[in-house]
Amino acid sequence: MSNSIITVTLNPAIDKTITLDQIYLGGLNRVNQLPHIDPGGKGINVAKVLQEFGSNVAATGFIAGDLGEKLENQINLLGIKSDFVRVSGGEVRTNMKIVDLSTNQVTEVNEPGFAVTDKASVSLQDKLTSLLDEASFLILSGSLPDGVATDIYQQYTDLANQKGVRVILDADSMPFRLGIEAKPYAIKPNLFELEQYIGRKLTTTEDIIAAGNYILEKEVQLICISLGEDGAIFLTNEEGYHIKPKTITPKSAVGAGDSMVASLAYGHLQQFLLVDLAKWSTAAGTITATKDGTTVCTLDEVKHMYPTMQALKLY
Known part of the structure; x- marks a missing residue:
């Protein structure tokens, strides 16, 4: 087994980010600067971060249509190895991000994407079976396109665990x-997703820890709960930390969580202690949130910000 990392993006996208001084709803909005157009989808964003960190990463998943071919070419130009399954019919979606500089808010309009055939699903399963023979980590992230079973991440996790x-x-x-x-x-x-899973609001740190411990009992070993500007909480059975970043001026939250996911794999392979892993991951997400479009953090930027992270030991 090598130190390679496989990212899976089942519903990739071309991310188009438009920045406006102010959005006029129901009116005419003129764009004064060229849009950022990037290969997107959560797994692809993770791969972009890992490539910046110098990791051995490969991206797989589904693509379709002319935009799918363009997306894969863009990924390869970034130096990321790719091995996607092409779906016949349909087109890779375009996701629009509209940044309102007057409020620092990002409005997202995401297309549904293509539908996946049974043949393509079998092909990706076979491809993953082969790729996992040389991998240390499998990263599963993002939404599912039409035609994909709801339990697909469960299936892929079972497959990875077997290997x-x-x-x-x-x-x-x-x-x-x-x-x-x-x-x-x-x-x-993130906090909302954790609340969805637990089925109630989590209004205190103690509530979040209790919810995390409930999941740890299911034999998950590490939980990272992203809290936006309040940083993130990292929990294992042995210890927990709340990491708080310095105040930033956010530009786009797109890719921030993906930067944290990438850092979890990177930090583990670097044999970081949990507190260092937590600080590194939070720094990565914080830096990416200051970037335009879906631009991600760099290794040097994370190294520079990492020492400024405040680590509060929870237990």
Whole structure:
């Protein structure tokens, strides 16, 4: 087994980010600067971060249509190895991000994407079976396209576990719930996704810890709960930390959580202690949130910010 990391993006996208001084709803909005157009989808964003960190990473999943070919070419130009399954019919979606500089808010308009055939699903399963023979981590993140079984992340986690490959799961709703049942190594919900899973609001740190401990009992080994500007909480059975970053001026939250996911795999392979892993991951997410479009953090930037992270030991 090598130190390679496989990211899976089942519903990739071309991310188009438009920045406006102010949005006029129901009126004419003129764009004064060229849009950022990037290959997107959560797993692809994770791969972009890992490539920046110098990791051995490969991206797989589904693509379709002319935009799918363009997306894969863009990934390869970034130096990321790719091995996607092409779906016949349909087109890779375009996701629009509209940044309102007057409020620092990002409005997202995401297309549904293509529908996946049974043949393509079998092809990706076979491809993963082969790729996992040389992997240390499998990262499963993002939404599912039409035609994909809701328990797909559970299936992939079972497959990885059989091969001794650690899984990091970043999803929501039923794919997240079912994925946890297969005992991934780590999960990275945001607070809302954790509340969805637990079925109630979590208003205090104690509530979040209790919810995390409930999931740890299901044999998940590491939980990272992203809290936006309040940083993140990292929990294992042995210890927990709340990491608080310095104040920043956010530009786009797109990719911030993916930067944290990438850091979980990177930090583990670097044999970081939990507190260092937590600080590194939070720094990565914080830096990416200051970037335009879906631009991600660099290794040097994370190294520079990492020492400024405040670590509060929870237990």
